[in-house]
Amino acid sequence: MPQEPGDGLAAVVALRRLADRLEDAAVEQAMRAGWSWPQVAEALGLTRQAVHKNMPSDSLPPE
DSSP states (O other): OOSSHHHHHHHHHHHHHHHHHHHHHHHHHHHHTTOOHHHHHHHHTSOHHHHHHHSOGGGOOOO
16 A cells, blocks of 8 residues: 555556456457347446446447
8 A cells, every 4th residue: 555645546546447448348348249238237247227327328339
């Protein structure tokens, strides 16, 4: 853990951004591989609606 609270919080922000990018890429890959929204949601431990909400609208394939 960093000595300065600001450094620790900055690390948390960076990790969240990285996790978001990894999730977006994994969802896109799954959709291209033919996965359904319910399958993606189950794999992420989310509802289908939550997956839709978290994805940029221009990257969503049709249902």
